[in-house]
Amino acid sequence: MKVFIAHSSRDRQLVEGLVSILREEGHDIFEPTAIAPGGSLLSEISSAIRSADVLVAVVTGANANVFYELGLAAGASVPTLVTAPAGELLPGDLGSVPYVQLTGDILRDSQTVARRVSELKGLSLTKPTEFDSAEAALRDAIRDPRVLEALSPSEFEHLLMELFKQRGYSVIPTGARSDTGVDFAIRPPNRKELVLVELKKLSRLSRVSVDAVRTLLSAVSAAGASHGTLISTSGYTAAALSLASGSRVSLRTLEQVVAADLENDVFESESRGMMLVKVLRLYFGPELERHNAWIMEFADRETLEIADKDFGEFVDRVRAAYQAPVGHRREAPKEELLEHLRMLKREFLSSLPLF
Numbered sequence: 001m002k003v004f005i006a007h008s009s010r011d012r013q014l015v016e017g018l019v020s021i022l023r024e025e026g027h028d029i030f031e032p033t034a035i036a037p038g039g040s041l042l043s044e045i046s047s048a049i050r051s052a053d054v055l056v057a058v059v060t061g062a063n064a065n066v067f068y069e070l071g072l073a074a075g076a077s078v079p080t081l082v083t084a085p086a087g088e089l090l091p092g093d094l095g096s097v098p099y100v101q102l103t104g105d106i107l108r109d110s111q112t113v114a115r116r117v118s119e120l121k122g123l124s125l126t127k128p129t130e131f132d133s134a135e136a137a138l139r140d141a142i143r144d145p146r147v148l149e150a151l152s153p154s155e156f157e158h159l160l161m162e163l164f165k166q167r168g169y170s171v172i173p174t175g176a177r178s179d180t181g182v183d184f185a186i187r188p189p190n191r192k193e194l195v196l197v198e199l200k201k202l203s204r205l206s207r208v209s210v211d212a213v214r215t216l217l218s219a220v221s222a223a224g225a226s227h228g229t230l231i232s233t234s235g236y237t238a239a240a241l242s243l244a245s246g247s248r249v250s251l252r253t254l255e256q257v258v259a260a261d262l263e264n265d266v267f268e269s270e271s272r273g274m275m276l277v278k279v280l281r282l283y284f285g286p287e288l289e290r291h292n293a294w295i296m297e298f299a300d301r302e303t304l305e306i307a308d309k310d311f312g313e314f315v316d317r318v319r320a321a322y323q324a325p326v327g328h329r330r331e332a333p334k335e336e337l338l339e340h341l342r343m344l345k346r347e348f349l350s351s352l353p354l355f
Contacts, residue, residue: 002028002152003117004049004078006069007058014058014102017110022117030152032065043202045069050076050150054120056113059084060102070094076150079120083113134162138258148233149203156201157183160231163258182219182228193226200232208232208251210239216249217316226312231257246278246319248312272299275315276341283322291334298341305349314348 003022007015019029030048032041049055055073057066059082073080083100084090100116102109131137137159141148151159161171161184168189174182182196198216200208212230220228228249230236236244236251244251273296280295281288288295306314321344 001026001053001117002030002051004030004052004055004069004073005058006032006055006066008060008063008066011058011060014106014109017106018056018113021110021114025114025118027117032069043206044153046072046203047149047156047201048152049073049078050146051152051155052078054078054117055080056117057082059088059090061088067091081113081116081120083109134159134166135258138163138254142255142258148201151201153199153201156233157199160184160197160199160257182216185223185225194223196220196223196225196228198228198230200230200234202232202234206234207237208234208240209237210243213240213243213247213249213251217243217247220248221313246275246315248316272303272311273297275299275311276318279315279319280322280337291337294334294338295341298338302342303345306345310352314345317348318344 005015005018015031019031022029030052032045049069049072052073055069055078057070057073057080059066070080070082079098081098081100082090082094083102085102085104098116098120100109100113131140141151141159161173164186165171170187172185172187172194174184182198184197186195186197187193188195196216196219198212198219200212202208208230216228216230219225226248229252230244230249231252231254233254235253241251243249273292276299277288277292277295303311303314318341321340
């Protein structure tokens with residue numbers, strides 16, 4: 001049974017005792033303090049509460065976070081148990097909610113709360129739905145926001161990993177590559193390159209920020225991966241889309257990943273020419289359109305010395321050389337631009353290790 005414990009930091013000792021007993025009884029426990037730094041706090045709390053079988057609220061003082069979490073549980077029809085010391089003033093709306101009075105004896109209180117939690121088992125109005133495959137479960141989550149919201153972050157990650165396995169990918173869990181700091185890594189069918197995958201389970205109105213793209217770009221370089229992909233249940237900010245354009249990070253929505261053709265690789269890298277065109281377009285704007293053909297020809301014919309695994313880094317070098325606000329307008333003389341690209345290529349090749 002999944003148990004969400006809402007509490008303030010002052011109740012840490014009681015909660016640790018309660019968690020120990022509940023886990024010994026085989027319950028799955030979630031606490032807000034368990035959310036990793038950088039996680040989407042509100043989204044993960046909301047998902048965890050909606051997917052819980054019981055919420056235990058430890059009320060010692062008027063803690064706004066505890067009352068917020070109680071409200072989420074009420075809205076999701078999650079059975080709730082309130083615990084509070086004698087004399088604690090509780091809102092009248094909680095008068096009909098199951099209640100345990102705390103005595104101050106941590107062991108005794110923990111045992112009493114654990115027993116009452118077990119009594120609430122089976123009262124949840126939310127029953128899990130069985131699916132034939134991870135793809136079927138994710139399609140249902142896309143159609144029904146309530147299903148998506150009820151998925152915990154770990155369940156969401158598990159479903160995505162299973163989806164890639166079912167589509168022929170080799171999946172490497174985070175535990176096997178803990179240095180990357182991403183959710184998991186994959187290798188596309190019959191290919192050797194490593195793709196880092198970072199998931200963002202957010203509310204529909206949220207947007208993934210540019211910081212997430214920066215973090216994944218750093219992880220890709222640090223891990224020596226060929227590519228990185230962000231998969232979000234929502235959209236992306238304009239800054240995030242701009243930074244990812246032409247880089248070694250692709251941005252996908254859950255809908256795009258699930259709807260991808262089984263025969264097609266949803267992470268298929270763009271051609272070298274298109275990667276360069278996208279980066280340069282950010283600097284030159286529409287003026288660049290008349291040069292697209294020869295830029296793509298340059299990429300296909302004059303960058304053969306650069307290995308596939310290094311080409312994304314070369315594109316990053318070009319991006320750095322042409323940094324300017326989106327929409328900036330400049331003339332783009334072909335010969336001048338071509339010579340500069342050749343110079344950047346020579347500099348990049350000379351910076352690579354010999355072995």
